[in-house]
Amino acid sequence: MPNAMKPQPPERACARRLIVGISGSSGATYGLRLLQALKKTGLQVHLVITPAGWLNLRHETGVTDTQALQLAHTLHASTNLAASIASGSFQTMGMIVAPCSMRTLAAIAHGLGDNLLTRAADVTLKERRRLVLMTRESPLSLIHLRNMAAATEAGAIICPPVPALYQRPASIDEMVDHSVARALDLLGLPQGLAGEWEGF
Known part of the structure; x- marks a missing residue:
């Protein structure tokens, strides 16, 4: 990947803000678990949830809208293209989409x-900030694979939530x-959820 396309490192001097998409x-x-973990970091979390994201959040986790709202600094409506996170001038350290549907x-x-x-994801890429996509689908079609390749070439990191059974x-x-x-x-963020693998 050309140097100009590489995402900025996590330690870039910017506001302690992170965008989370569901x-x-x-x-x-x-x-949900990501938001709970981020709550302990002191980061300013900007959350955006699509209508289908809300549907799955309620169905799969049982979390209420009020409980979800308490886990973020700011909740942005997915229809509000005039929100702060729609502009590259709004400094963030990056974005995580968890989960990331194949449509997204x-x-x-x-x-x-x-x-x-x-x-917001497009802005993250154009500003050369780190974008992590926790993609969820199986099996994968050629269309899915090509889209993953295209996103990777643009600077995103494809990070499917694959169970680490060695743990x-x-x-x-x-x-x-x-x-x-x-x-x-x-993203270079502290987490107390899982340690490093130190070998046998």
Whole structure:
């Protein structure tokens, strides 16, 4: 990848702000756990949830709208393309989409800022900030794979929440925590969810 296309490192001198997107894919628990972990970091979290993201969040986690709102500094309506996070002048350290549906991936890969989540992701890429996409789908079609390649070429990091069985997780919660921990690691953020592998 040319130097001009490389995302900025996590330690870039900018406001301690992070954008979190939750789109309409199964796996809303990853987004919820991510928000819970970020609450402990002191970061200013800007949250945007698509309508399908809200549907899955309520169905899969049982979390109420009020509970979700308490986990973010600011909740932005997905239809508000005039929100602060729609502009590159609004400094952030990056963005995580958890989970990232194939529809959202396609829109990001092709620069279709048709809602605030995809617009914020587009801004993150154009400003050379770190964008982590926790993509959720299986099996993958050639279309999905090509969109992942296109997003990667633009500077995004594809980070599917794949269980790390070598850690011998004892519960679903531990598997979720490990995937969220890896996503936070990619942004250089502290996390107390999963440690490093130190070998046998």
